[in-house]
Amino acid sequence: MGLDACGLVLAAKIGACESMGMSFDACGLVLAGEIDACGSMESMLEDFDSFESWCCGLSIMEIKTDVKESSLILLKQGAEARVFESNFVGKRSVIKERFSKKYRHPTLDSKITLKRLNAEARCMTKARRLGVSTPVLYSVDPVLHTLTFEYVDGPSVKDILLEFGSHGIIEEQLDDIALQIGDAIGKLHDGGLIHGDLTTSNMLLKSGTNQLVLIDFGLSFTSTLPEDKAVDLYVLERALLSMHSSCGNVMDRVLAAYQKSSKQWSSTLNKLAQVRQRGRKRTMVG
Known part of the structure; x- marks a missing residue:
């Protein structure tokens, strides 16, 4: 055009x-x-x-x-x-x-x-x-x-998961949300795009369709490095652990969907293990 x-x-x-x-x-x-x-x-x-x-x-x-x-x-x-x-x-x-x-x-x-x-x-x-x-x-x-x-009309994933934490988890809905998150991140990463701020506040579920919509690309950048992709996933993991621990290990479900979506998942997840180790050391040192 x-x-x-x-x-x-x-x-x-x-x-x-x-x-x-x-x-x-x-x-x-x-x-x-x-x-x-x-x-x-x-x-x-x-x-x-x-x-x-x-x-x-x-x-x-x-x-x-x-x-x-x-x-x-x-x-x-x-x-x-x-x-x-x-x-x-x-x-x-x-x-x-x-x-x-x-x-x-x-x-x-x-x-x-x-x-x-x-x-x-x-x-x-x-x-x-x-x-x-x-x-x-x-x-x-x-x-x-x-x-x-x-304008995307619908609740944030943060609000939905907090609701699950307060009133009980709807397993089918949680599986669908995790599947959509992992699939979306896999597409971004295989396309060389890093979101930079993967928190549940920056994910919406469109009313009527329950389609996941990613928002706020203010910290996004292009990269094909496994390190950058791993850090992107680690940011999400920390957000899920700090805000939604009562929902169980949501990240495992997200990563399962990520592996199906991304052709380059192996190198990224290997690097994620290293990023986690660095994160633990920082936590211990303070």
């Missing part, structure tokens, strides 16, 4: 591309869920220098807005970003805003923030291409440093 065919809407603040009177030949967009993947967008995001040059040109443009600040509902705030519920072209959506760091020089801060924004968008689109369910990316705003994507 060509770039002009994809078009661009910036941060849900432009009602129609035509109103800007320009050809969007620098970056594509997945628009309003009608297009699940846009190859030109991913290619553009891969070339950060082109993306950055295009973004610099945007700073002198007058961007019309059609979304009032009052329409944004704060869902979550972390050290790096704020997450809002909003509306995008009539669809319920989420806006993730990466805010500036006051201790950094403004020019450096903008460049770093833009690079991280680009990386997150790139990893999210790559995950979908690998067959992993993620929110559909609607727009990238390099001026306001925001990503706008699909």
Whole structure:
């Protein structure tokens, strides 16, 4: 698909591309869920220098807005970003805003923030291409440093497992969740993508279908090293042990599914054993 065919809407603040009177030949967009993947967008995001040059040109443009600040509902705030519920072209959506760091020089801060924004968008689109369910990316705003994507209606895996811990485990549902987690991670890793923050808070089950959806690719990066894949799994293992120990050894079920999903599971799990040993030594030393 060509770039002009994809078009661009910036941060849900432009009602129609035509109103800007320009050809969007620098970056594509997945628009309003009608297009699940846009190859030109991913290619553009891969070339950060082109993306950055295009973004610099945007700073002198007058961007019309059609979304009032009052329409944004704060869902979550972390050290790096704020997450809002909003509306995008009539669809319920989420806006993730990466805010500036006051201790950094403004020019450096903008460049770093833009690079991280680009990386997150790139990893999210790559995950979908690998067959992993993620929110559909609607727009990238390099001026306001925001990503706008699909709102996924459904509980987090964290909430479900905590419910199991309080009121008893539903074995069939737990098996299904573990199977989907292991399968998704296997697809990511075989595709050379590391999530970087595999916690049960970053996994949702879509209402109606119970399909697992991975979110928050803010720490994601590309790597084919077994070490990086093993650390990715270890982060999940520690999260399960610390938050959901009452659900039994969920990680064993996840790893069983991971072995079926990943063709490179052997080297990764061998490295995971080494990572576990290092983790135990740190715990003992303090």
